[in-house]
Amino acid sequence: MPKYKIMFAKTGMSRFISHLDLSRLFERAFRRAGLPMAFSKGFNPHPKMSIAAPLAVGIAGERELLEIELTEEINSGEIARRLNEKLPEGVKVLAVQRAGEQKKSLMALVERAAYRIECTAAESVDQQEIDQVIGSLLNCSSIIVQRKVKNKIKETDIRPGIWALEGRVDNGNIIIEAELSTGNKGTVRPEELIKELEKAGLPINCACCRIYRTGLYGDGGEGIKELWQA
Amino acid sequence: MRQKLEKLLFQVQKPARYTGGEWNSVKKDWDAVKVRMAFAFPDVYEVGMSYLGLQILYHLVNQREDALMERTFAPWTDMEDLMRKEQVPLFTLESHRPVRDFDILAFTLQYEMTFTNILNMLNLAGLPLKSAHRDKNMPLVIAGGPCAFNPEPLADFIDLFVLGEGEEVLHELIDAYIEARDNNLSREQLLHKLAGIKGIYVPSFYEVEYHTGGKVKSVTPKYSGVPAVVNKRLLKDVNDAPFPTHPIVPSIEAVHDRVMLEVQRGCTRGCRFCQAGVLYRPVREKNPRTLLEQAKKIVANTGYNEISLTSLSTADYSGVRPLITALLDEHSSKGVNVSLPSLRVDAFSVDMAKEVQRVRRTTLTFAPEAGTQRLRDVINKGVTEENLLDAVTAAFGAGWHAIKLYFMIGLPTETYEDLDGIARLAKAVVRAGLSQGVSRRRLKVTVSASSFVPKSHTAFQWEPQDSLDELRNKQLYLKGKLKDKFIAFNYHDSRTSFLEAVLARGDRRLGPVLQRAFQLGCRFDSWDECFEYEKWLKAFDDVGLDPKWYAYQRYDYDDVLPWDHLNAGVSKRYLAREHKKAIKGQVTADCRSGRCPGCGLCPSLDVKPLLLGGEEYAQV
Structure with missing residues (x-):
């Protein structure tokens, strides 16, 4: 299933949101935006999404990265546009690109x-x-x-x-x-x-x-x- | 203010409690409205944001063109210390404005042990604690919620209480406020005007007299035009009631962080200890079509991955099974799950267990409340051991491995045999799990035992609470009985339950105790890490009152109770009858069954139960 790399900023008051809460925030924003996330299998399925590196509470991020798998191919620009309509104050998607087929996750590469x-x-x-x-x-x-x-x-x-x-x-x-x-x-x-x-x-x-x-x-x-x- | 605040945020735990800016939060133009309300939840953000009533009222007020509502919560102790040090007054999350700049400050009273937080919040806002010391240049301080039905301990501090459901009366209150201000009325004049609105109780307009022994002799209005009895407000039909389809999505995890879909209001069961069962009567079910539509909108507008069907006894909702199926059919492909809060054991079945676990498996909670049939009959919890074992067997068979059981200890007429019954039930549940082949590594039965607190407006309102020693002994006894590697046993500090009992049946003389406790530093009394029992005892001592007198008081049927002038619709005569039946161990039928138990609510408040398909049960 297609994987995307997303660059986003987390600034202003939103820099006080913790890493775990930020993952939840993105999952909800994807759902609000109607972007079809791929889920893991098992009893407690969760979206196949990961934020490249946790950011300590209080630190702003200007070029943060996350990776997500969707169930269908969607134009990168459209993903960015749809997400930005559904993100709360302070969190903003800057760019989206289709990720290559590399095995290692962003988290492992940082x-x-x-x-x-x-x-x-x-x-x-x-x-x-x-x-x-x-x-x-x-x-x-x-x-x-x-x-x-x-x-x-x-x-x-x-x-x-x-x-x-x-x-x-x-x-x-x-x-x-x-x-x-x-x-x-x-x-x-x-x-x-x-x-x-x-x-x-x-x-x-x-x-x-x-x-x-x-x-x-x-x-x-x-x-x-x-x-x-x- | 914002810059000052930011500086503090670097120094506290969970700073996002104070930032606002969440998805669906509403920032309205301060100068474009006539009335500015601050909704105050006297506990931390994560607790307050789990409260559906906040979302309903926030939505309701912000939909008005002439009004706005912002939120404020009790700052955690680390934040409070900094706010006091840096002189940052209590502020709202939306505009970060001081709460004292608002016209109306509205507290919700969900639990007695938040009362000191209310005083603390008034103080942090820079407002005088006492109603009598505030004038029209300060916010009108109002309060609603379940504890507004016996708000007497707060009578000195709150200008008025709203009884019952707020959807209609809040509009009337705001309209009256605007009119009063346009006519430049004083605070006193405004209160007189508001006291004329049904469901509004202005405590300062009543004179309370006491007998020499301490019991209340009379509560009488001081002025004409002030009702002798204030009746609760309620909606006749909840289908067309405003329901928030754009609820605020907290940016940090709330206690209940999911879609709260209210399927019905009220409960027909008539458990005799249960205050909510009385306060929210009669039952009014929502149309499944309305619910499906609302669920669709809320999921789309929030992005939550779980829909919780909320109400007092959700499994009783007539259309519950088709509703769950329809919700899952529509939402499960997007990773959205459906969950049910604690269940009555008789309304559960294999089918429902299988349905709700289609997406994600959460812990199942059952509430048998008492360990023997005798005691379950006393409290009118009409479930049997067989019901429970059938239900848990079904659940284990459908793949669950963890079950939670809620019980109460200290119920009227309880003996140690009833405690043995709790242990026996818990072990029977464990056996059911093992016989269904649940892995020994994963099988877990959690038993929670809370201490019974007699509450106003219930059949047990006349009953004393068990003594502290007795409750402690019972907890230890159960702990010993429940030593089992598959069982985890939880219980609360009985001292908290004791103070809860004092306040829940308290009168106005407790006002000075609350104030003293606040001065001594009591806050967040429901949080173990903050609860300071010794300070409470000192507060009672300083004021010269005995808390035991309140908690252990056995009232007579013809005593005037401190809350008799606040009418939840169920007659005192009916409650007395229920109390007598309880002692005899006789059960009363569910009013859903068609046999009206005669609680008196429908004729007194001119309503009827509203069940799916338009069924109504007439008076017998």
Whole structure:
């Protein structure tokens, strides 16, 4: 049955919707839009749909991906149009394409995610200072953070999961752009990175940053590229 | 407000409880309407959004050109703390406006243990708690729902109560509000005007006198034009009643997150402990064609994957089987399932079990309520052990492996033999499962035992509740009896049931207790993680009242009850007769059977039961 790849944005107040609730939200939107979902077999059939990578509550997504199987071929543009008529505030389909016959799911392919983090600068700061802080952080051979896993504190090195990191000043805000590991092989959370930047001397308050995920990357056989194209 | 709110949302659990913006939520132009109402549900979002009444009234008010309705819920404690710290007042989800900017603030009273949340919400809204301290520049605070039939503990805080079904009276109330405001009436004048509308009870217009022993002596209107008895409102026919075909679809999972298709209103069974059975009388069935049409629209407009046939005793609906078949034929190919809430065991059959599991199998729930035939006769739950075993055998045979059984403990006349009966029944159900070949790994029988709470307007309204110790002993006894690897036993904190009993049969003197409990920090009393019994006891102590007096009071038939002036239609004489029959273990026929039990509702409220095919049963 035909499979489709859907790129969507989850912004505004809808960024507070959790991953599980978002799956439910899409299932309902498909049904409202009259798009015929394919279902799994068994006692509790559920739609053959998966969101590429869970997004933490509170983080906005600008180019998120989901995959779905329908029972009939429908024009991509029409899927996008019909879904957008039935999605609530803040969730919007940006593009739809017919997915190829690759075996691996998007979820299995995701390796990295790009983020934009907007922080209010606590004091004025120039480009050079930002570059210095970022440079010193990247020069560390390891960056150990503590994570709570099932009520236990576990130490993790996030340095290998930082693939790109840049910063700039924009209108009194500090904008951080980063590419971080995400998925089965390990994940670096953007909040962890911000905390480290704050520790390294960047004048920001990490509790007041707005985080946007701007893209998902993976290797579909031709090296790492944006999953939408992979 | 929105920016301030966003900041808080990063710091709370489940922030989507407070964001609004759900599919089918309605944002109307604030300045284009004459009346702005806020519907307040005194519990968290996930509970409130599961309430069909909210969807009905939201739809009803927002369809008016001159009015709007927005929603507000009790913020969870983490959010409340932040709101107080950051000085964010209680707000609505649609426009994120402060609740105090609205004209009417309407609470629903589903459960006594939400009462402290009501006070907390008034306080968070920046409003004085007491009705007497609010004027016409503040919202008119109204309340409806089942607990409005004995709202006396809330009499100090709520301006008026609406008794019965709100579909018609709410329009009358809004019209009267607009007219009063156009004429610049004071709050007092407005209340006088509203007290003249049938079904509206303005508590401050009544004088309550007490006997020296504490019982109520009289409740009398203070002014002419104020009715001595307020009758409930109801719809004669529910087929043409406004039903929301565009219900709001919550963005986070609600407790009941599915299409709620109301197949009928009212229940004819006459279980003697059941308040809803009295409050929602008479039975009025909806036409299956109307239901199929509504279901089609709601599925299309919501995208839900489940249609729940809701009502008090759904399996009693005359057309239930063809309705289920027709719904499944129409919707199952889209992955849409049909479910039934808890079932009476005698109305169930193999066929129905097979029908409802065509798409997705959910747990089946049966409510035998008591463990022996004797006690089931006392409560007039006319089902037999054979009914139950036939039904569960059918269900196991059709592929179910998990069954839930609801019971009540502490019912009038109960003995330990009745508790043994619960254990025996549960084990018989397990045996039925095993004999039907259910895998030993998956077979599960969940037994839930709630504690009986005597409620107003029922045949047991005169009865005391079992003492706390007695209830605890019974719970432990059952726990011991139900040690079985296939059985899971659930029961609630009996202290909650005790306070529920105090409030359910309470009078106005409990107002100060509620206020004190709120001041001491009581909220979300129905949530185990928030319930603080010691604070409640302190509140009673500070005010100088004994909660036991209320819960353990045995009333006489000729006592004035605190709710006697609020009429649900069923006569007190009938309830007394039912009570006497209960003690003798005599059953009363279902009014569906054609034998009118003479409850007095039809003549007193000028209605008739409405069954499919236009059948009506005349008075005997």
